[in-house]
Amino acid sequence: MQTTEFIWFDGKLVPWNEAQVHVLTHALHYGSAVFEGIRAYARTGGGSAVFRLKDHVQRLLNSAKIIGITIPYTLDVLSEAILQTLKANKMPDAYIRPLSFVGYGEMGVYPGANPVQTIIAAWPWGAYLGPEALERGIRVKTSSFARSHVNTSMSKAKAAGNYINSILAKIEARDDGYDEAVMLDTNGFVSEATGENIFIVRDGILKTTPWTSILGGITRDSVLKLACDLGYTVLEQQFTRDEFYIADEAFFTGTAAEITPIRELDHRQIGAGQAGPITKHLQKEFFKIVQGENSHYADWLTPYTL
Numbered sequence: 329m330q331t332t333e334f335i336w337f338d339g340k341l342v343p344w345n346e347a348q349v350h351v352l353t354h355a356l357h358y359g360s361a362v363f364e365g366i367r368a369y370a371r372t373g374g375g376s377a378v379f380r381l382k383d384h385v386q387r388l389l390n391s392a393k394i395i396g397i398t399i400p401y402t403l404d405v406l407s408e409a410i411l412q413t414l415k416a417n418k419m420p421d422a423y424i425r426p427l428s429f430v431g432y433g434e435m436g437v438y439p440g441a442n443p444v445q446t447i448i449a450a451w452p453w454g455a456y457l458g459p460e461a462l463e464r465g466i467r468v469k470t471s472s473f474a475r476s477h478v479n480t481s482m483s484k485a486k487a488a489g490n491y492i493n494s495i496l497a498k499i500e501a502r503d504d505g506y507d508e509a510v511m512l513d514t515n516g517f518v519s520e521a522t523g524e525n526i527f528i529v530r531d532g533i534l535k536t537t538p539w540t541s542i543l544g545g546i547t548r549d550s551v552l553k554l555a556c557d558l559g560y561t562v563l564e565q566q567f568t569r570d571e572f573y574i575a576d577e578a579f580f581t582g583t584a585a586e587i588t589p590i591r592e593l594d595h596r597q598i599g600a601g602q603a604g605p606i607t608k609h610l611q612k613e614f615f616k617i618v619q620g621e622n623s624h625y626a627d628w629l630t631p632y633t634l
């Protein structure tokens with residue numbers, strides 16, 4: 329991966345190679361960590377902006393609350409630290425990764441008095457599913473691994489431990505020659521992908537999984553609002569795998585994946601087997617927003633200059 333100069337580590341900017349922890353760090357053994365994925369984009373006409381910064385930081389705090397750990401920083405301190413990290417690394421655009429984890433101390437499962445530590449790293453990250461994915465769309469398969477039951481792992485927490493489920497599905501999908509996995513919930517309904525939410529389009533109407541077994545994506549939320557503003561009907565409604573097969577269009581949303589079209593599921597071509605017109609429309613408007621070309625959504629951008 330491409331490294332940068334500094335990582336924010338509990339209030340200090342430390343050189344990339346020196347941002348280290350002990351091998352007996354609690355989170356390394358038990359997954360007791362929460363994280364965020366945030367993007368900053370260069371603005372058309374100069375400067376840069378972080379997309380939905382406060383919403384991401386609030387979700388980090390919420391994730392910690394859900395898994396029962398306390399991050400000793402406020403929303404404002406963490407937001408400022410993110411901007412500081414971008415400026416220190418002179419990054420006009422970036423993928424930003426805040427992570428709060430239970431640190432070194434007692435080795436039992438009970439996190440007890442172990443410190444909760446926080447880092448913020450940033451690095452350049454292009455299209456998550458490959459440079460062609462945003463244009464051509466990707467091939468996906470239904471995973472043999474179900475998304476965890478809503479009372480097994482807390483899906484609304486972006487928690488490290490939850491990611492074993494995603495890793496299992498991702499490895500299976502990649503080993504079988506697909507780009508990504510579609511995961512069903514324990515009732516058999518389409519849930520989400522390994523790190524992306526799912527939308528399908530049929531007869532001009534968009535449908536996305538309700539906020540039950542999924543991580544409430546900020547990109548999902550942005551697309552819901554954008555699609556409504558553009559006059560589309562969007563339903564937050566459960567749907568099945570076979571409804572997905574006969575969709576006219578489908579796409580993933582996520583900070584890393586942005587809006588990635590899906591051209592095939594389980595060897596069934598979706599629609600015309602390429603990015604559909606509504607997907608492309610939303611993609612185009614989404615990129616305008618993040619690059620500061622649509623003042624209607626100025627609230628979603630936290631500007632900064634280097």
Ligand SMILES: *Cc1c(COP(=O)(O)O)cnc(C)c1O
Nearest residue numbers: 523524525543545546547582583
């Ligand atoms: C992060 C994540 C998403 C996408 O959320 P965004 O806020 O849009 O980045 C979707 N599903 C899972 C499991 C995730 O961890």
